[in-house]
Amino acid sequence: MTEVGGPMPDREYNNILIIKLSSLGDIIHALPCAAALRERFPRAKISWITEPPFAGFLPGQPVLDEILIFDKPRLRANGLGGKLSHLQELGRELKARKFDLVLDLQGLFKSALVAWLTGCPERLGYCEMRELSGLVSRAVCGEYRQAHVIDRYLDVIRHLGGKIEKVSFPLPALETEKREMDQMLQELGIAPEERPVVLAPGTSWPTKCWPVEYYGELAARLTGQGYKVLVVGSKAESPLAAGIIAASPQHTYDLTGRTNLRQLIALFQRIALFVSGDTGPLHLAVAAGAKIIALYGPTNPDRTGPYGSNSIVLRAGEPCAPCFKKQCTTLDCMKSISAAKVFAECMAVLKPTS
Numbered sequence: 186m187t188e189v190g191g192p193m194p195d196r197e198y199n200n201i202l203i204i205k206l207s208s209l210g211d212i213i214h215a216l217p218c219a220a221a222l223r224e225r226f227p228r229a230k231i232s233w234i235t236e237p238p239f240a241g242f243l244p245g246q247p248v249l250d251e252i253l254i255f256d257k258p259r260l261r262a263n264g265l266g267g268k269l270s271h272l273q274e275l276g277r278e279l280k281a282r283k284f285d286l287v288l289d290l291q292g293l294f295k296s297a298l299v300a301w302l303t304g305c306p307e308r309l310g311y312c313e314m315r316e317l318s319g320l321v322s323r324a325v326c327g328e329y330r331q332a333h334v335i336d337r338y339l340d341v342i343r344h345l346g347g348k349i350e351k352v353s354f355p356l357p358a359l360e361t362e363k364r365e366m367d368q369m370l371q372e373l374g375i376a377p378e379e380r381p382v383v384l385a386p387g388t389s390w391p392t393k394c395w396p397v398e399y400y401g402e403l404a405a406r407l408t409g410q411g412y413k414v415l416v417v418g419s420k421a422e423s424p425l426a427a428g429i430i431a432a433s434p435q436h437t438y439d440l441t442g443r444t445n446l447r448q449l450i451a452l453f454q455r456i457a458l459f460v461s462g463d464t465g466p467l468h469l470a471v472a473a474g475a476k477i478i479a480l481y482g483p484t485n486p487d488r489t490g491p492y493g494s495n496s497i498v499l500r501a502g503e504p505c506a507p508c509f510k511k512q513c514t515t516l517d518c519m520k521s522i523s524a525a526k527v528f529a530e531c532m533a534v535l536k537p538t539s
Contacts, residue, residue: 195346198226198286198307202279203233204299205290206255209446209465210489212239213472215290216354218338222288223248225347232282234299242446242469244355253278255299276302289314289322290338297321309344311337335492352492354472362451366444373413373438380457381413382531383475385466386429387422387441390511392483393462395519397425401432402524403460407531408436412457415440417449417466458534460527462519467491478530482506482518497530 201222205215212235222231233243234253243252260271279302289300289310297318300308308322312330327340339349367377375381386400404414413436416426420442430437444452449466453459453473460478461467463486467479471491479491482501490498500506501518508518 404433
């Protein structure tokens with residue numbers, strides 16, 4: 186893998202492609218790069234290629250001029266001949282755009298393939314290029330190579346001469362979604378001036394889940410203080426919501442399966458507090474500017490946790506954490522974060538003492 190370090194000589198680019206295909210949290214982490222890239226190259230055309238589920242919450246102009254789709258489901262559905270035909274079609278589409286700079290912020294085989302298909306000779310990635318992606322793009326390893334992933338991505342922009350004075354998360358216009366969420370909350374009896382607390386109990390790994398009975402105890406304590414509580418997530422997480430509501434039946438509401446990603450962002454822009462483990466909606470809430478309490482056990486928040494001063498991270502007290510294991514027989518690390526501790530932190534945010 187070829188690595189590059191300090192800033193490049195002043196060089197202007199006119200047609201730039203950002204490659205970040207998935208997943209939800211990873212794409213949120215890359216959003217500040219788009220904002221910083223636009224500031225560095227105000228007159229360039231900037232495109233972003235992503236997988237279908239994530240296109241809807243990427244920003245439009247003035248940050249991005251074009252959003253392209255990497256149709257991974259179509260690629261998977263085809264046989265070998267169909268896959269090759271689809272890749273040839275994608276390659277023709279990308280080459281026709283004549284990019285003069287490609288930024289692979291994914292650093293995996295699939296993103297390296299897309300970078301190679303562009304035919305662009307100037308390809309950069311960040312300091313953790315994996316799955317042979319470092320053979321396609323040059324890795325930029327700057328001063329933040331051991332820091333949070335957002336800063337590692339931004340090292341690529343620093344290398345291009347960008348000055349990162351403020352980290353921002355550009356988001357799409359969400360006026361329709363704001364109206365939809367206002368209507369949904371009004372139907373639940375939550376007035377426009379009220380700021381509910383949101384819980385997101387679902388995670389992609391069983392080991393990252395805070396016990397549902399702890400969420401239920403937290404919801405009961407919060408509603409006892411007069412707060413409305415919303416439980417969000419996919420439809421598959423409805424049983425978790427049911428368990429929480431069983432412990433806190435008054436003023437706790439199930440929104441699982443009722444919101445899309447854009448609506449979640451709109452919701453998070455009007456809440457008092459967001460509480461969850463290490464999950465995608467956590468990073469959406471960060472991007473929306475919400476106050477955060479994040480619960481971490483098997484994963485390391487120092488590198489991929491919530492970013493910025495609005496976040497409080499509560500870590501598991503077990504010596505094995507973080508273990509980065511997706512399976513565990515005891516789940517003791519997340520159990521070590523008590524509902525009483527989380528509630529105390531919530532109240533410190535919701536009702537800070539003067």
